[in-house]
Amino acid sequence: MGKDNIIYHAKPKIIHNPPSEDFFTKINGQNINTFDDELHGYCGKAWINKYEGKFQVKFDSKLKCGDMEIRPTFFINQEDIDDYPHKKFQVEQLEKLSGNIPKNVYLICDVAPYLSKSGKYINFKLESLAYLEIIED
Numbered sequence: 001m002g003k004d005n006i007i008y009h010a011k012p013k014i015i016h017n018p019p020s021e022d023f024f025t026k027i028n029g030q031n032i033n034t035f036d037d038e039l040h041g042y043c044g045k046a047w048i049n050k051y052e053g054k055f056q057v058k059f060d061s062k063l064k065c066g067d068m069e070i071r072p073t074f075f076i077n078q079e080d081i082d083d084y085p086h087k088k089f090q091v092e093q094l095e096k097l098s099g100n101i102p103k104n105v106y107l108i109c110d111v112a113p114y115l116s117k118s119g120k121y122i123n124f125k126l127e128s129l130a131y132l133e134i135i136e137d
Contacts, residue, residue, distance in 0.1 A: 054076060
């Protein structure tokens with residue numbers, strides 16, 4: 001049999017584990033000034049709430065800025081949902097994830113969490129839904 005006739009069979013590998021928490025910093029009361037503007041992962045329990053035509057993701061644990069302790073948030077806008085090619089983050093799926101039970105959220109950002117212009121909120125900047133994972137317990 002010539003080498004053109006050889007058939008290779010690879011066993012499929014299925015991964016069911018959440019992202020490695022070693023790569024992600026758990027949100028747990030840190031001061032936002034300790035984070036650098038570089039590619040970094042953050043994780044924690046968070047609520048997904050439908051909010052004025054978009055979805056707000058609000059972490060259970062707080063971060064500090066000066067004397068303030070605030071639960072950080074970020075938003076998933078309709079434009080983000082429309083631009084994402086996979087069904088994983090369609091409106092119907094996000095509505096199913098929203099509610100009273102916090103989910104495990106993993107987020108990758110290249111900008112550190114920051115204080116909003118109003119000085120009332122600590123936000124993350126979500127560049128794309130490709131950098132987000134939401135896992136139910």
